[in-house]
Amino acid sequence: MGVGIQVENLNAWYGSTHTLHEINLELPANSATALIGPSGCGKSTFVRCLNRMHETNPIARVEGNVRIGEVDVYKEASPVEIRRRVGMVFQRPNPFPTMSIYDNVASGLKLNGFRNRKVLDEVVERSLRQAALWNEVKDDLKRKSGASLSGGQQQRLCIARALAVDPEVLLMDEPASALDPASTSKIEDLIFTLKDEYTIVIVTHNMQQAARVAENTGFFLNGHLVEFAPTNTIFTKPSDKRTEDYITGRFG
Numbered sequence: 001m002g003v004g005i006q007v008e009n010l011n012a013w014y015g016s017t018h019t020l021h022e023i024n025l026e027l028p029a030n031s032a033t034a035l036i037g038p039s040g041c042g043k044s045t046f047v048r049c050l051n052r053m054h055e056t057n058p059i060a061r062v063e064g065n066v067r068i069g070e071v072d073v074y075k076e077a078s079p080v081e082i083r084r085r086v087g088m089v090f091q092r093p094n095p096f097p098t099m100s101i102y103d104n105v106a107s108g109l110k111l112n113g114f115r116n117r118k119v120l121d122e123v124v125e126r127s128l129r130q131a132a133l134w135n136e137v138k139d140d141l142k143r144k145s146g147a148s149l150s151g152g153q154q155q156r157l158c159i160a161r162a163l164a165v166d167p168e169v170l171l172m173d174e175p176a177s178a179l180d181p182a183s184t185s186k187i188e189d190l191i192f193t194l195k196d197e198y199t200i201v202i203v204t205h206n207m208q209q210a211a212r213v214a215e216n217t218g219f220f221l222n223g224h225l226v227e228f229a230p231t232n233t234i235f236t237k238p239s240d241k242r243t244e245d246y247i248t249g250r251f252g
């Protein structure tokens, strides 16, 4: 099941550059939230703070509180534990190129010491079905490598890999921006069905995509969260002039 995310007074830096300023936000469980805003406004930095990826950069720093369900991300859990609970999918599909499709999906479990073949088989099938890829790859699971799939299939493989460790939250940083329209549409359909079981945060430059998949949308500008509201409100009656200027294409 997905869990809610609470963010309080979140600030982030790269070196001495203050990149995120006092972000306060509550993301409901089992829903999709879209994050929009012009390039460089801090969307990726924000999602990377949710699963402690930000701190993998030696010059990066975070202050503030993030709760994923009941867990205080920065005080009560290790980065490894948080990254198991909070899966991530990136703009460019990044399957392990030399591993088979099967091993790509099973990699997280194997890393955690799972060896039971039957359990692994079940998890691989379930994850590939959830990612709507099973039917396309089931006959070549151990024969084909992750890199031999099309871009759209690779991205669904990465989604399957993220789901295999049973996360509660799925962060998707522009997951469809490198894909063609048909593959994009598959990813959007997937987001729609995955919401039943996971809480989803999706960074997107595509406002139609935000409108199609997300219940709520947050608009970032220069490291500030300008507005957070039901997606329909953001696109039809934004309360801040800057949001209106952005969605009507006056800047960005």
Ligand SMILES: Nc1ncnc2c1ncn2[C@@H]1O[C@H](COP(=O)(O)OP(=O)(O)OP(=O)(O)O)[C@@H](O)[C@H]1O
Pocket (backbone or CB within 6 Å): 014, 019, 037, 038, 039, 040, 041, 042, 043, 044, 045, 046, 057
């Ligand atoms: N590794 C890094 N080191 C230093 N500064 C960084 C790093 N990554 C991002 N930044 C800076 O932090 C700010 C926010 O970047 P971020 O990637 O979070 O924005 P974004 O809204 O996701 O942009 P885009 O839509 O182009 O992906 C930018 O000014 C960027 O230059």
